[in-house]
Each structure stands twice: as C-alpha cells, then as structure tokens.
Amino acid sequence: MVRGLKTTVMKEQIARIIDYIYESGWMVNLNSRRNEADHFSKCININYQTRGKKLYWTLLHECGHMIIRSNPATFMCRYPGITAALVSEKAAGYTNYRVDTVREEFNAWDEGEKLAEQLGLELDKKAYRKFGNTCLLSYIKWCTKNK
Numbered sequence: 100m101v102r103g104l105k106t107t108v109m110k111e112q113i114a115r116i117i118d119y120i121y122e123s124g125w126m127v128n129l130n131s132r133r134n135e136a137d138h139f140s141k142c143i144n145i146n147y148q149t150r151g152k153k154l155y156w157t158l159l160h161e162c163g164h165m166i167i168r169s170n171p172a173t174f175m176c177r178y179p180g181i182t183a184a185l186v187s188e189k190a191a192g193y194t195n196y197r198v199d200t201v202r203e204e205f206n207a208w209d210e211g212e213k214l215a216e217q218l219g220l221e222l223d224k225k226a227y228r229k230f231g232n233t234c235l236l237s238y239i240k241w242c243t244k245n246k
C-alpha cells in the first residue's frame with residue numbers, strides 16, 4: 100500500500116515538473132538516448148530507460164539547465180568558456196570550457212533543488228544530492244583527464 104502511494108506521489112510530482120517545462124515554453128522527450136537540456140530546440144531529452152526517483156531527479160536537474168540557459172546574456176556572462184565553445188570547436192578543448200561545463204553541472208543540481216521547493220514538491224535532498232554526486236563525478240573525471 101505504502102509503496103503504491105509513494106508511486107502515485109512520484110508520478111504526480113513528475114507530471115508537475117513536465118507541466119512546468121511546457122509552461123516555460125520548452126518540450127519534453129522521454130524517449131531519448133541521452134539526458135540533456137537542448138536550448139537550441141528548447142527540448143529536455145530524457146533517456147528512455149529512466150524511471151521512478153531517477154526520472155524525478157533527472158528532470159529536476161535538466162530543468163536546472165533549462166533555467167540556467169533561459170537568459171542568454173546571463174548565461175554568456177556566467178559561462179564564457181561554454182559560450183566560446185559554441186562558436187569555436189577549438190575552444191571546446193580549452194580549460195575554460197571544461198571547468199565552466201562542470202560549474203554548470205553543479206549549478207544545475209542546485210537549481211533543480213530550488214525548483215522542487217518553488218513548486219512545493221517533496222524531495223529527499225540527501226538522496227538527490229547523492230545521485231547528483233555520482234553524475235558530477237563523471238564530469239569531474241572528464242574535466243581533469245589529460246588530452
């Protein structure tokens with residue numbers, strides 16, 4: 100019973116975030132291969148195998164990217180390394196790009212947590228952070244890898 104109730108709450112929370120994405124003028128594709136917030140097509144793509152809590156947390160995180168990227172001027176100012184890489188392939192190999200990418204990842208997890216509060220959603224912050232940290236670690240490894 101409790102398990103069923105939790106599943107219902109989770110589904111409602113997921114539905115609320117999806118509504119929020121559409122209210123923000125973006126779309127959601129839950130049948131993607133990757134997890135990403137594509138600001139060119141204004142679409143949040145979620146890997147088709149993501150379900151339950153992981154889907155909830157991933158949606159919050161990708162919404163974090165959506166929020167961060169909603170104002171281009173602010174974005175360009177906060178993440179000059181990413182901005183440079185958007186126009187130059189060479190810049191994508193630079194330290195500024197890698198570190199700014201990691202910075203955006205950290206910030207997107209924080210924004211996701213703020214969004215949950217803003218929408219009045221229940222969130223196990225400890226579990227959310229722990230899940231976020233495993234995702235962040237892969238970016239940190241990528242960032243520090245010698246080319």
Ligand SMILES: [Zn+2]
Nearest residue numbers: 160164204207
């Ligand atoms: Zn991310």
